[in-house]
């Protein structure tokens with residue numbers, strides 16, 4: 487069995503297709519999926535998905551790409567995570583690729599998520615793009631290693647992966663690992679310890695080979711696992727077992 491550790495089933499491309507998505511998951515032995523929040527406005531829909539389906543979970547957070555959205559208070563994040571199906575804080579982090587200028591607000595927002603995670607003891611889902619050094623620095627400064635979490639949709643070097651692993655974080659691979667030009671990420675997928683890796687789709691984005699260009703969906707996470715098995719010269723079943731166990735260990739759900 488496989489688990490999609492990061493998807494956005496509430497986004498317009500996927501909302502309304504839920505029955506088909508769940509059916510495709512079942513056909514492909516994708517047993518669970520984690521629906522990740524990106525802002526507070528849409529969070530009730532993310533939570534509702536988790537509440538109405540035993541195999542869906544939710545997280546709450548405000549993504550660094552959302553500039554004009556309600557800024558989350560630590561108290562507010564704590565209130566929203568106090569729910570059996572809300573298993574993580576995020577996605578949060580830094581993105582210096584999409585937005586330019588003074589991004590101090592992104593760093594402050596990121597710090598609040600880490601503080602909330604440390605208070606409630608739930609892990610972090612971290613998004614980082616063109617901002618690895620600042621991301622790791624803030625993780626260290628705020629003691630993110632005390633609570634751990636996952637570096638989602640990992641696109642950095644092995645050196646960055648190693649430093650995130652040292653901070654108690656898991657590394658999650660998306661469909662990007664199946665892309666021909668993703669040599670650096672393929673290298674990381676070969677080296678990361680088996681007990682610290684996760685798989686995800688980040689649906690509706692980043693559909694893996696052989697579905698590139700299509701709308702991504704949790705069922706396609708199987709292709710991510712297949713590519714990792716190929717790279718590590720191991721059985722698909724081994725990757726399925728490891729990533730599933732890792733998911734349950736990190737998010738403390740059974």
Ligand SMILES: [Zn+2]
Nearest residue numbers: 577613638639
């Ligand atoms: Zn992300």
Ligand SMILES: [Zn+2]
Nearest residue numbers: 492522577688
């Ligand atoms: Zn995402």
